[in-house]
Amino acid sequence: MSQFLNASDAARRLGISTKALRLYEERGLLAPIRSNAGWRAYRPEDLERASEIVALRALGFSLAQVARILKGDASGLEPALAAHQASLEGRLRELVEAIDGVRALRGDLAHGGAPTTSDLARMLVLKPGLHVAFALPWPWGGETFELRDIRPLTYITGPLGSGKTRLAMRIAEQIGGVFLALDRAADPSLQLKIEATVGLLVQDGATDTAALRALLCALEASQPVVVDLIEQGLDRATQEALIAHLRRRTPGVPPLFVMTRSSSILDLDALGPDETVLFCPANHAPPFRVAPYPGAPGYEALASCLATPEVRARSEGVIAVRR
Missing domain, CATH: 1.10.1660.10 (Multidrug-efflux Transporter Regulator; Chain: A; Domain 2)
Structure with missing residues (x-):
């Protein structure tokens, strides 16, 4: 053995x-x-x-897509590979810009010029992204919260009563985004626009429901979107197909924030470089980023508050009340 x-x-x-x-x-x-x-x-x-x-x-494939690929079924590969190629090309452009910046600094040095401290500091970041800083609302004590280099996809999670909804709403307010609450409905004017996406998701095992269509319509917004419990009303297969689709979004689209407590949405083993996890502790310490690696600060607490869609369904509608 x-x-x-x-x-x-x-x-x-x-x-x-x-x-x-x-x-x-x-x-x-x-x-x-x-x-x-x-x-x-x-x-x-x-x-x-x-x-x-x-x-x-x-590469961003859902488990349903992985199963088909391993069986030799190549259907659905093209959009996934196209999205991955676009992501790589976006990173390549950032690298080229960074190399050009370093080359310019070296040219200045060769001609007797000295780069400033800020010039050198900018070399540490390929592409400075959107960032926000604000005073945390209740249940926190007004501490300053800062989120730098906002990635295309950010998860917000934490146990019941941890304040994650208030954090999500404040982030939406600060970045000029849309907060999508639980009582959502599809925009009739966008139904035709999302048909192709619905078809791809159904091919990947999703169920065509009003909840799914409402989400897809909201994601057509031209500004950042913050979604309250994105798994609401979606079964496991739909959640897995949806998050695989969101990971393959075209580079350059507005950032997306999703609140979740579903392990099918926030799969810690599938997180990529364009994703961030914000965790709100139960003791109302300030929210913080958690690296998706066992042993990282906050990892065990993060993993313990995630559950499968079947378990989440049993606690759906439970509201934490703080007196």
């Missing part, structure tokens, strides 16, 4: 969680053998298959 790995060792080698491995098995993507004691054992071919799944997930 020396060539086999247990779940912990296999997950560590792949750079994912054991939870992700169990999810792949649940979806029929992996089939590890069992030891005499009933423990999962991963063979070299299981690890190879799992690494392919991890790579496809990193």
